[in-house]
Amino acid sequence: MFDKERVCGGIAERVAAGGRISRDEAETLWNDAPLSLLAELACGMRHCKSGDVVYYNRNFHIEPTNICVFNCRFCSYRRGAGEPGAWNHSLAEIEEIVRARRDSGVTEVHIVGGVHPDHDIRFYAEMIRLVKRIMPQVAVKAFTAIELAYMIEKAGMGYDEGLRxxxxxxxxxxxxxxxxxxxxxxxxxxxxEKGSSQVWLSLHRAAHRLGIRSNATMLYGHVETVAQRIDHLDRLRTLQDETGGFDAFIPLKFRRAGNRLGEGLEEVPVTEDMRTLAMSRIYLDNFPHIKAYWVMYGKQTAEMALGFGADDMDGTIDDSTKIYSMAGAEEKPRLTVDDMQAMAASAGLRAVERDTFYNEIVR
Structure with missing residues (x-):
């Protein structure tokens, strides 16, 4: 007879001692361990990596377009050219967005959007140069692996050449x-239609080889299984063992509004959000940080996540992203530094402002 308590307890002892768990052990914990045990283990790992610190940064997003050559079933953001709600910012419009926040004190500009059929790598390189001319002090974190692969291949380049x-x-x-x-x-x-898992992993491997840091995500809470989540985490852990180039992992909750995949599905409960966060912290033992992306979770759930292993909340955002609001999440995402500090304090932790690379900023 399977003794869940004994088996989970044995796995938990190894985690608490700093040991690495297997896929099968992760599946056992995910399915059978009490949520309180996962919280304890995840917070123990977070403390080993970050102490009592919760990180945040001052940032804003640029979303150049929501016109996309792909049409993913889970996406509420994508529009076709000419459809209601579609946009495609010119470089002049991007310049206006950046100039409006030039004196805001931000340290990072985050650029992602749809994979536009007509934009190649040179268009996006000029966009980055434009941002840096106006705000030379900020770090530009830009483009998903899928966007990068498309623009680089469209230009007839290899990944290394395009990333350089x-x-x-x-x-x-x-x-x-x-x-x-x-x-x-x-x-x-x-x-x-989207780029394969191998494209995503290969692009990040190439970036790490060139010394470009990156993050990783997982979209959960739709039609995937626990085993498929663990497989996803395992591929990330394996690549991190190889390159050491990831800074943070961000579990992204599927939101059902405005997309085809959401028809007939219910969003997973908050308890599953916390289980996913905790298991991400436990399994990804070689990732420095786990982020509770408050724009996607909402402020209250993100605050709760700090008790399940997360040590980063992302940034102030300043109502500059629509990707999750179009799927039913936070409508006008904006947090102040005081908000971030209060969220951390409520969890008995200390909020620390960071730059893109997790260096502490003292103002």
């Missing part, structure tokens, strides 16, 4: 979007 061109323009880091779920069969169901 963007780095020379001023791109300093890569966000983690576009990963979704790596399982190939599931990808064929939810985003069949």
């Amino acid at each position: 061109l963007l780095r020379e323009a001023g791109m300093e880091a890569i966000p983690g979007g576009g990963a979704e779920i790596f399982d190939e069969e599931l990808r064929a169901r939810i985003c069949p």
Whole structure:
């Protein structure tokens, strides 16, 4: 007879002692361990990595376009050219967005959007140069692996060559979007047109080889299984063992509003959000940080996540992203530094402002 308490307890002892768990052990914990035990283990790991610190930064997003050559079933953001709600900012419009925030004190500009059929790598390199001319002090974290692969291949370049061109323009880091779920069969169901898991992993491997730091994500809470989530985490852990180039992992909750995949689905409960955060912290033992992306979770759930292993909340945002609001999340995402500090304090932790690379900023 399977003794869940004994088996989970044995796995937990190894985690608490700093040991690495296998896929099978992760599945056992995910399915059978009490949530309180996962919280304890995840917070113990967070304390080993970050102490009592919760990180945040001052940032804003630029979303150049929501016109996209792909049509993923889970996406509420994408529009076709000419459809209601579609936009495609010119460089002059991007300049206006940046100038409006020039004196805001931000340290990072985050650029992601749709994969526009007409924009190549030189257009995006000029966009980065424009941002750096106006705000030379900020770090530019730009473009998902899927965006990068498309623009680089469109220009007839290899990944190394394209990434070097963007780095020379001023791109300093890569966000983690576009990963979704790596399982190939599931990808064929939810985003069949999109770049493969191998494209995503290869692009990040190339970036790390060139010294470009990046993050990683996982879209959970739709039609995937726990085993597929663990497979996703395992591929990330393996690449991190190889390169050491990831700074943070961000679990992204599927939101059902405004997309085809959400028809007939319910969003997973907050308890599953916390279980996913905690298991991400436990399994990804070689990732420095786990982020509770408050724009996607909402402020209250993000605050709760600090008790389940998360040590980063992302940034102030200043109502500059629509990707999750179009799917039913936070409508006008904006937090102040005081808000961030209060959220951390409520969890018994200390909020520390960071730059893109997790260096502390003292003002």
